[in-house]
Amino acid sequence: MSGNVGMEQLIPIVNKLQDAFASLGVPISLDLPQIAVVGSQSAGKSSVLENFVGKKSIKKEHAEFLHQKGKKYVDFEQVRKEIEAETDRVTGGNKGISNIPINLRVYSPNVLNLTLIDLPGMTKVPVGDQPIDIEQQIRGMLMEFIVKDSCLILAVSPANTDLANSDALKIAKEVDPGGYIGVVNRSQKDIAGQKDIRAALAAERKYFLSHPSYRHMPDRMGTPYLQVCKMMGMK
Structure with a gap:
């Protein structure tokens, strides 16, 4: 993100503050812009994040976990495996849940310099070690983030389901009934065929330009x- 030098200088300071508070287990009171990803399990939340950020991975990128200070990951497949391993450490290996980030x-x-929060997939039926009230617990976790005015809600629904029955859109409309921005992600076939983000964005643009319900407002x-709305701080 460029054009706002003051904000760019402030971001690393705020990042350090967030890390310090998180390491102490103390919530930070700063109400900063962030994106919360809401959707059912296997709804395509990861694809949304990849499209939003702009790339799946690039050579100059690296990642760091707060629980592994000083260790840099350049292989994002290893990042995925570490997330799974840390999740199992915190919740157990049988689909338990935890509010520890x-x-x-x-x-x-x-x-873009963004704070992305990938929240647990919404579910109704407990499996494994999940509690009987799993639906209510996950809903509580989601609401903790999405009720904030500074939170942009990414409500993700599979393209092969009726949007009228979307749990993600339902909970999003509870706190922000004013409107939505439609996006089109890669299909499972696209992912398997390694369709890159640039091609996916071009296909998305073509879809909105040609669809009778959206071609009058593709921009x-x-x-x-x-992305523009997020940079402008719109909810």
């Missing part, structure tokens, strides 16, 4: 518009 920071010269739909 995993703090991951990705450093890159080519992506107010899609991932690029969502």
Whole structure:
């Protein structure tokens, strides 16, 4: 993100404050802009984040976990494995849940400076070690973040389901009924075929330009518009 030197200088200071508070287990009172990803399990939340950031991975990127200070990851497949391992350490290996965050920071010269919160997938039926009231517990975790005025809600729903039945849109509308920005992600076939982010964004643009319900407002739909709204601080 460029053009606001003061903000760019402030970001690393705020990042250090967030890390310090997180390491102490104390919530920070600063109400900073952030993106919370809400959706059912296997709804495609990871694809949304990859499109939003702009790249799946690039050579100059590296990632660091707060629970592994000083260790840098350049292989993002290893990042994925560490997230799974840390999740199992905190919740157990049988689909338990926890409100303890995993703090991951990705450093890159080519992506936006953003705080992304990938929340647990919404579910109704407990499995494994999950408690009977799993639906209510996850809802509580989601609401903790999405009720904030500074939070941009990414409500993710699979393209093969009826949006009228979307749990993600339902909970998003409870706290922000004013509107939405539609985005189109890669399909499972696209992911398996390693369709890159640039091609996915081009396909998304073509979809909104040609769809009869959206072609009158294509510039107010899609991932690029969502990025602009986030930078402007819009909810």
